[in-house]
Amino acid sequence: MSHDATSDSAAAEPLQIGLDDQQVKAYLEADPQFFERQSDWLANVRFTHTQRGSISLVDRQLDKLREQNTLLREEITELMAIAKHNEAIYNSFCQLYVALLPCQSINEIHQKVQQILTDLLGLSAITMWPLSGQQDWVPRRKPVDHEALKALADRRLSHQPYYFGRLNEMDKALLFDDQPVESAALMTLEDESILLAFGSTDSSHFNPNLDVLLLDQLRLLLSAVLKQLRERRHG
Structure with missing residues (x-):
C-alpha cells in the first residue's frame, strides 16, 4: 500500500x-x-x-x-x-x-522671429536682448540692464551654445517681463553680442535632451542677418 x-x-x-x-x-x-x-x-x-x-x-x-x-x-x-x-x-x-532679408533694424528682426516662430513652436514668449551697449540697434521696450543680462548669460550658458531648463523669478522677469514662462531656451547670437530667449508655459518643454539641429540652423541664420545689418549700418 x-x-x-x-x-x-x-x-x-x-x-x-x-x-x-x-x-x-x-x-x-x-x-x-x-x-x-x-x-x-x-x-x-x-x-x-x-x-x-x-x-x-x-x-x-x-x-x-x-x-x-x-x-x-x-x-x-x-x-x-x-x-x-x-x-x-x-x-x-x-x-x-x-x-x-529686408529688415533694417534688430527690432524688425525680433518682430519677424516672434510672428513666425511663436505659434509654430507653441511658445509663450520670444525675446532678444543686447549684451553690450549697442543702443543704436537694439529694441527699446524698456531700459536695458546690460550688466545683469551679461551676468545671466555667463551663468546660464557658461561657454555652452544653449541653455535649456527652468529659470528663477529674477531671471524670468529680466528676460520675459510678466509673460508666463515655466521653461526656457537661451542662446547667444552674432559673436555673442545678442541674447535670444524662448519661453514656454510647459515646464518640461525645454529640457537638456532637446534636439538642437533646428536651433543650430536658426542660430546661424540670425547671426548672419545681424552681422549684415551691423555692416550696413557702419559701412
Whole structure:
C-alpha cells in the first residue's frame, strides 16, 4: 500500500529535467528541424492566455503578429506626425529667411522671429536682448540692464551654445517681463553680442535632451542677418 501511494505521488509531480530555459533555447536553435519532426506534438501544444484561456501555438503566434503589427502602425503614425511637423518647421524657416532679408533694424528682426516662430513652436514668449551697449540697434521696450543680462548669460550658458531648463523669478522677469514662462531656451547670437530667449508655459518643454539641429540652423541664420545689418549700418 505504501509503495502504491509513493508511486501515485511521484506520478503527480511534474517531471524534473535538468535543463534550464537557455539550454532548451540553445538546443532548438541548433536543431531547426525539431519542430518539423514533432509536428503532431506541436499541434497539441497549448498556452495559457489571460483573457482567452487555453490557446494553441498557432493562435499564440497570430496574437504576437497582431501585437507587432499594431506597434508598427503606431510607430509609422508617429513618424509621419514627426515628418509633417518637421516639414512645417522647414517651411516656416524658409519663410523666416525671406522675411529677415529686408529688415533694417534688430527690432524688425525680433518682430519677424516672434510672428513666425511663436505659434509654430507653441511658445509663450520670444525675446532678444543686447549684451553690450549697442543702443543704436537694439529694441527699446524698456531700459536695458546690460550688466545683469551679461551676468545671466555667463551663468546660464557658461561657454555652452544653449541653455535649456527652468529659470528663477529674477531671471524670468529680466528676460520675459510678466509673460508666463515655466521653461526656457537661451542662446547667444552674432559673436555673442545678442541674447535670444524662448519661453514656454510647459515646464518640461525645454529640457537638456532637446534636439538642437533646428536651433543650430536658426542660430546661424540670425547671426548672419545681424552681422549684415551691423555692416550696413557702419559701412
